[in-house]
Amino acid sequence: MTDAFHSIESGLREKVIEHLFVGDLLRILWQRGMRDIEVLRTEVDRAGYDIVLEANGVMRHVQLKASHKTARTARVGIHVSLESKPSGCVIWVFFDPDTMTLGPFLWYGGDPGERIPSLGDRIGKHSKGNSQGHKAERPNIRMLNKGQFTSINSAEDLIDVLFGDVERDETAPAA
Numbered sequence: 356m357t358d359a360f361h362s363i364e365s366g367l368r369e370k371v372i373e374h375l376f377v378g379d380l381l382r383i384l385w386q387r388g389m390r391d392i393e394v395l396r397t398e399v400d401r402a403g404y405d406i407v408l409e410a411n412g413v414m415r416h417v418q419l420k421a422s423h424k425t426a427r428t429a430r431v432g433i434h435v436s437l438e439s440k441p442s443g444c445v446i447w448v449f450f451d452p453d454t455m456t457l458g459p460f461l462w463y464g465g466d467p468g469e470r471i472p473s474l475g476d477r478i479g480k481h482s483k484g485n486s487q488g489h490k491a492e493r494p495n496i497r498m499l500n501k502g503q504f505t506s507i508n509s510a511e512d513l514i515d516v517l518f519g520d521v522e523r524d525e526t527a528p529a530a
Contacts, residue, residue: 383510384410394406402436403437404417413517415443418434418446419448423451431499433463440470442465443464444517445463459507460513461505475499479493
C-alpha cells in the first residue's frame with residue numbers, strides 16, 4: 356500500500372486504527388478476567404483526547420496518534436487541555452501499512468492516577484501557510500518529539516502502563 360493511499364484515506368485509517376486499538380485492549384483485559392471496563396468516545400475533538408478508558412479503578416483520557424512503521428514523523432501536536440485531565444496520556448500507535456497490525460507503541464503520560472507530565476512550551480504551527488506562506492501558531496497545541504516518549508512493545512505491556520498491574524483473574528477461563 357502506498358503512502359499516498361494512507362494520506363488520501365487518513366480519516367478512515369484513523370478510525371480503523373482506533374477500533375483495532377480498542378479491540379485489542381478489550382480482548383486482553385477480557386482474557387485477564389477484567390469485566391469492569393468502560394470505553395467512551397468524544398463527539399467533538401476539542402479537549403485534547405480521543406477516547407476515555409477506564410479499568411482497574413483508573414480512568415485515562417487518551418490522545419491517540421498513529422503512524423505507519425516506515426513513516427518519518429518525528430513529532431506530534433498535543434492539545435494543552437490534556438494536561439488538565441486526570442491521568443491524561445498520549446499513545447502513539449505504530450502499525451504495519453499493509454496488514455494494519457498494531458505495535459509498537461510510544462507512551463507519554465504519568466503513572467495511573469497521576470497527571471500527564473508537562474507538554475512543554477514548544478507551540479505548534481499550522482501545517483499549511485496562508486497566501487504569503489506564513490504558518491500561524493496554534494496556541495493550544497504543544498509539540499512533543501518522538502524521543503520524549505517511552506517505547507512499549509506490546510498491547511499487553513501498554514495495559515500495565517495504563518492501568519497498573521492488572522492481575523489475571525484466576526477464575527477467568529484461560530486465553
